[in-house]
Structure formats: structure tokens, C-alpha cells
Amino acid sequence: xxxxxxxGNWKMNLNLQEGVALATxxxxxxxxxxxxxxxxxxxxFIHLATVAGVVEGTVIGLGxxxxxDKEKGAYTGEVSAAQVKSTGAQYVILGHxxxxxxxxxxxxxxxxxxDLALANGLKVIFCIGEVLEEREANKQNEVVAAQxxxxxxxxxxxxxxxxxxxxxxxxxGTGKTATAEQAQEIHAFIRGIIAGNxxxxxxxxxxxxxxxSCKPSNAKEIFSKPDVDGGLIGGAxxxxxxxxxxxxAWN
Ligand code: PEP
Numbered sequence: 001x002x003x004x005x006x007x008g009n010w011k012m013n014l015n016l017q018e019g020v021a022l023a024t025x026x027x028x029x030x031x032x033x034x035x036x037x038x039x040x041x042x043x044x045f046i047h048l049a050t051v052a053g054v055v056e057g058t059v060i061g062l063g064x065x066x067x068x069d070k071e072k073g074a075y076t077g078e079v080s081a082a083q084v085k086s087t088g089a090q091y092v093i094l095g096h097x098x099x100x101x102x103x104x105x106x107x108x109x110x111x112x113x114x115d116l117a118l119a120n121g122l123k124v125i126f127c128i129g130e131v132l133e134e135r136e137a138n139k140q141n142e143v144v145a146a147q148x149x150x151x152x153x154x155x156x157x158x159x160x161x162x163x164x165x166x167x168x169x170x171x172x173g174t175g176k177t178a179t180a181e182q183a184q185e186i187h188a189f190i191r192g193i194i195a196g197n198x199x200x201x202x203x204x205x206x207x208x209x210x211x212x213s214c215k216p217s218n219a220k221e222i223f224s225k226p227d228v229d230g231g232l233i234g235g236a237x238x239x240x241x242x243x244x245x246x247x248x249a250w251n
Contacts, residue, residue: 002205002206002207003037004230005163007040007125007231008234010065011098019047036247043063064091064122066079068116069113070116081116092125097172111149118162125164126162128148129144129147130170144190160206171213172234177218187228191204209231209232214231216236216245219231219245
């Protein structure tokens with residue numbers, strides 16, 4: 001059985017004190033009512049070490065939102081996979097559409113990041129997804145297939161530490177959600193690509209999350225689809241009640 005997962009992406013929101021307060025609130029909410037899925041929060045780098053202390057020994061996993069494509073050295077302002085790991089984090093989001101479009105992250109750069117993250121014992125939440133014009137031109141399948149090229153060199157053992165997140169860019173932060181049917185269709189296509197490039201077993205085992213304006217009111221329907229294994233949540237991860245509402249969609 002593959003894992004059901006709800007992961008939050010805080011992006012560049014919340015100062016340290018606000019982040020600690022949110023993590024503490026979530027910890028208390030989930031201690032009172034055990035979730036029926038894995039729960040992960042991905043925070044800005046500066047929150048990681050402190051939030052690691054808050055969530056230690058709880059059901060909440062912790063991740064970064066990015067890491068460098070270099071191992072170490074004179075790369076001012078960058079944070080390496082090893083540094084992320086040393087905070088106590090277990091995950092890292094890579095290939096988010098905001099990183100691809102605002103910071104020019106290419107398939108090749110992301111391949112380096114994936115390799116470094118996995119080599120340093122981090123699990124990767126790897127994001128893929130098309131922009132509106134690509135969806136309108138019905139090119140979403142070829143776009144995600146090309147983005148997945150950052151993973152094709154991995155061994156199956158390495159791929160077991162990768163979670164995929166399909167996030168149509170036109171649905172991120174826009175309030176426009178893909179329909180459950182649109183999500184199912186492309187998730188099944190993505191799983192087919194994994195089967196073709198790795199194996200049926202790898203495809204069956206990899207979790208594929210949906211992301212893009214997911215909220216408590218639409219999560220249950222989207223998660224009910226057979227190839228949707230949970231969600232990567234942006235805006236709604238910033239309020240404990242909303243994030244918990246999405247987690248509860250698995251109940
Ligand atoms: C995201 O950016 O990963 C995301 C899913 O954002 P939102 O939920 O705000 O659309």
C-alpha cells in the first residue's frame with residue numbers, strides 16, 4: 001500500500017515565532033486526533049532547526065522548500081542538502097513551479113539537486129506541472145513527462161525516496177482547482193510514465209500528491225481518486241484549522 005500524505009509548503013511566509021506557533025498548534029491538534037495519513041510541513045530554511053525541536057517525536061515530518069545544486073563551498077546565500085539534513089529535516093521540496101519560473105531551475109539543475117538530496121538522506125517531494133497555455137494547448141502530458149527527466153537516471157531504490165507532486169501552475173494560489181477527474185487523468189498518466197521508465201512495482205508504490213488551491217472543501221473529492229495519494233498544500237497550510245481540515249479528508 002502506498003503512503004497517503006498531506007504536506008504543507010509554507011513558502012516565504014511566517015517569521016520564526018509565527019512558524020513555531022503554527023507548528024505547535026498543529027502538533028497539539030494531531031496529538032488530540034491521530035491523522036490517517038503522513039503529515040509533513042515544509043518551512044523556510046531559518047525555521048527548520050527550531051521547528052525540528054517542536055515536532056520531534058510526533059507524527060509530523062519536516063522538510064525544506066529547496067536546497068542547493070552544489071555540495072558545499074563558496075556559494076553565498078545557498079543552503080546545501082547536508083545542511084538541511086543537519087537541522088533534523090527529513091524531506092525537501094524540489095522543482096516547485098515558483099523555483100522553476102522565478103529562479104530558472106532547469107531539468108539539469110534539478111537532477112543535481114535530487115542527487116544531492118538523496119545522497120544526504122533526504123526524501124524528495126518532486127513537483128511537476130504545466131502552465132495555463134500548455135493546458136489550453138493540451139500539452140500537459142508532454143510537459144510533465146519532460147520535467148520527470150530529472151528522475152530517470154535514479155535507481156528504483158533511490159526512487160523509493162521520492163514523492164511526486166502534480167501541481168498545475170494555473171491552480172497554484174489562484175483559487176482555481178483542477179477537477180478531481182483532471183487530477184486523476186494526469187496522475188494515472190504520470191504513474192504510467194514511472195511504470196515505463198522503472199517498473200510496475202515502482203509505479204504502484206510511488207505516492208503522487210495533487211497541489212493547487214486544495215482546501216478542506218475540495219480535498220475529499222480530489223483524494224477519493226485512485227491515483228491521488230494526498231496533497232501538497234500552499235495557502236491552506238498556513239492556518240492550522242484549514243490544514244487539519246485537509247488532513248481529515250483522509251478520515
Ligand atoms: C503550492 O504552491 O505548492 C500550492 C499548492 O499552493 P496553493 O495550495 O496555495 O495553491
